[in-house]
Amino acid sequence: MEDLYKVLGVSKNASQDEIKSAFRKLAKEYHPDMHKNEQDKKRAEEKFKEIAAAYKILSDPQQREKYDRFGFEGLKSSAGYDAGFDFDSIFNFDMDDIFPDFSDIFSDFFGFETKKGKGKTRKRKGSDIRYDIEIDFFEAVYGVKKVIEINRKETCQTCSGSGLKPGTKMKICSTCGGHGKVRQSQGFFSIVTTCPKCHGQGEIPEQVCQECKGEGVQNKKRKIEVNIPAGIENESYLKIENEGNEGSSGYKGDLYVVVFIKEHPFFKRQGEDVIVNLPITISQAVLGDEIEVPTIYGIEKIKISAGIQNGETITLKNKGFQKPYSYYKGSMHLVVNIEIPKNLNSKLKELFQEIKKIETEDYYQKIKDFNKIKGNLKKE
Ligand SMILES: [Zn+2]
Ligand SMILES: [Zn+2]
Structure with missing residues (x-):
């Protein structure tokens, strides 16, 4: 430990x-x-x-x-x-007696079975349900409504959740004598647990309901509409209150929908921002240009300024993902990637040879600095 x-x-x-x-x-x-x-x-x-x-x-x-x-x-x-x-x-341990804070925390977050109130009046909250869903990249951009089908436990119609055969009564649980708890000793240390027979109720049905076998709940298929907000992040979850399993006495757990987003081959997401590679030609980098680029919301015209460097970033504000449930939008960053042409035809080759003849280091600051270092060193 x-x-x-x-x-x-x-x-x-x-x-x-x-x-x-x-x-x-x-x-x-x-x-x-x-x-x-x-x-x-x-x-x-x-x-x-x-x-x-x-x-x-x-x-x-x-x-x-x-x-x-x-x-x-x-x-x-x-x-x-x-x-x-x-x-x-x-x-x-009996969570409620020894660890009061504990059950509070979990009823807050997850709807663990908590036992507010003691003895025979205690009610059990139903457990939570997790449902995983995968959505497309652009569904995450714009938000989407999905209908999912879940299996959950709901109060039995026949016995209204009592687990009791209609017309019969409850009797005291013989295992715990009606206390709802049993004590087990381990050495000097004794542990109080919820009675396994009556689940802490202190009493059990004389005859159980046939429909739900005394569980008080039955399995039901339900369709639930899920509103996935624009800008939702991968692997985040939506909590839909009271759509989980129903416990005895009608206390419902929650439904957690965990959203997985398919990746896009071109648009990469980073928080609310979108990062893409922008390939441009040597002449576009040297002379500047005006071109159209795809954003997650459609085509945008952008300016490439003359002399832009490899790796430099062009940022388009408000072209990133929306922050869920807000008006804020991230940016799109285009990272310049100057593509060097290959397999030139004779005309282009000629022109590059022409350039090579007449260009000097005066046009290239980095090369100039580099050559300076070389000049300061002795030749071997
Ligand atoms: Zn029943
Ligand atoms: Zn019992």
């Missing part, structure tokens, strides 16, 4: 606020639901547990002090981590 401050990326004298905001940021980043591929998910989960463990300790002034003074040893003796430091045990 790494240093806890390092895990959260804060300094040893970070304030509680700093610790909290570092945790929020990291927890968001490593939330397993935000990772698509199985391996990423696993890795995120591991990291997530580490972050949560570090936060749990550093956010508690007493624990923090012990950790500062004695390191992990200090935590073992004080909190009863006698069997070593076990991250999994932190996750099995």
Whole structure:
């Protein structure tokens, strides 16, 4: 286990606020639901547990002090981590009792199942849904409306979410005796978990609803319209509130649509700006010119000034991407790339030979400087 401050990326004298905001940021980043591929998910989960463990300790002034003074040893003796430091045990704690802040944070961001209110009145929020969508480059330029189809859990029509066969009653859960929680002991340390049989409700149906097998929710296919704003960035997500899974008692999770944008062979994006290569001829560079160039919004006339250098940039304001939900637009940068002609015909070759004969270093500042250096050195 790494240093806890390092895990959260804060300094040893970070304030509680700093610790909290570092945790929020990291927890968001490593939330397993935000990772698509199985391996990423696993890795995120591991990291997530580490972050949560570090936060749990550093956010508690007493624990923090012990950790500062004695390191992990200090935590073992004080909190009863006698069997070593076990991250999994932190996750099995009753979040609400031991970690009130934790469930708050996740209800804010992700709609984790939170347990506001104790005992029999507790309600479960449905989980969030992630949906990945790929859009074209120009759909990202102008914004686009998409209709997606998702599978989600909704309250069972037959039992209205109670899980109870209509006309039957609830009875006290025998596993937890109606408490909704069970206590497990590990050495000196006991952990309170939600009762696995009644899921913390304290009671279970005499007879379960046939339609939903007592779950209170059923799978439903739904079409959702998604408004993707102009200028959206690759891999950003749109949160659509209350369109996720429905939990028991009607609390809904959210829908996260993660947007992937296809690349364009010519236009390269950098934040709100667009970068393109602008190939021009030697004569255009020497004499200047007026040409038409493609922008993401159509053709534009631009001026090439006489004497422009290779690698110089011509910037067109407001020809970049729009910042989503704002009026700001980035710029387009054309990077000059003077193309040297090959396989010249005899006429062109003749003309270049003519140029070569009459040009001197007076027309070429860089060559002049270069020759100066040569002149200052002794010949071998
Ligand atoms: Zn039902
Ligand atoms: Zn129970």
